[in-house]
Amino acid sequence: MLLLHGGRADGPEPPPALNLPALRMRPFAAAVNRAVRGRDVLIAEVRYRHRGWNGASADAARDAESALVRLREQAGPVPVVLVGHSMGGRAALAAAGDPAVRGVVALAPWCPTGEPVDHLGGRRLYLLHDESDRVTSARASWDFVRRARAAGADAAGIPMPTGGHAMLRxxxxxxxxxxxxxAALLSHG
Structure with a gap:
């Protein structure tokens, strides 16, 4: 499993040493670790070169793709689940066309209008969003789910009752x- 934390729309500088978005993903890693206890599952996080998406450069997506290549070099052809928050959710969805990717769990993802979906055919996608999120749009997530389904993905939008963007409540x-x-994606595909 690869974790992809959030970031900014624009930020060419490297992430700070104390990276709060990356720290926010640690409890997700711990929860997955408990859910797959006793199974041979590697949990890793993508290290971004830049703090932001950065327009057409799509730096976070490129970093996710590079992490998938490195994972394949180290672990062989293993199935991968991408778990991403906000910008990391966008990066996970963008990188999900890689043949190793079994599915994506996107948490309050950033899904701009017109984001590509054609590469998602055959992928399982779960987009979780609190409709009161004021940073990224739940409505945009539900639209992404509809378009991904039309492209052949097994996609589901899961409304969350609370949490806002930071998923703290x-x-x-x-x-x-x-x-x-x-855990379900790792077990059943």
């Missing part, structure tokens, strides 16, 4: 739901 529910979905 009701955090345990977010952690548990993401862990359950990730």
């Amino acid at each position: 009701g955090a345990q529910l977010w952690h548990r739901r993401a862990a359950e979905l990730t």
Whole structure:
């Protein structure tokens, strides 16, 4: 499993040493670790070169793709689940065309209008979003789910009852739901 934390729309500088978006993903890693206890599952995180998406450069997506290549070099042809928050959710969805990717769990993802979906045919996608999120749009996530389904993805939008963008209110529910979905993807594809 690869974790992809959030970031900014624009930020060519490297992430700071104390990277709060990356730290926010640690409880998700711990929850997945508990959910797959006793199974041979590697949990890793993508290290971004830049703090932001950076327009057409799509730096976070390129970093996710590079991480998938490195994972394949180290672990061989293993199935991978991508778990990403916000910009990391966008990067996970962009990188999901890689043949190793079994599925994506996108948490309050950033899904701009017109984001490509044709590469997602045959992939399982779960987009979790609190409709009161004021940073990224739940409506844009549900639109992405509809378009991904039309492209052949097995996609589901999962409304979350609380949490906002940072997923702090009701955090345990977010952690548990993401862990359950990730474990299911790793078990059944």
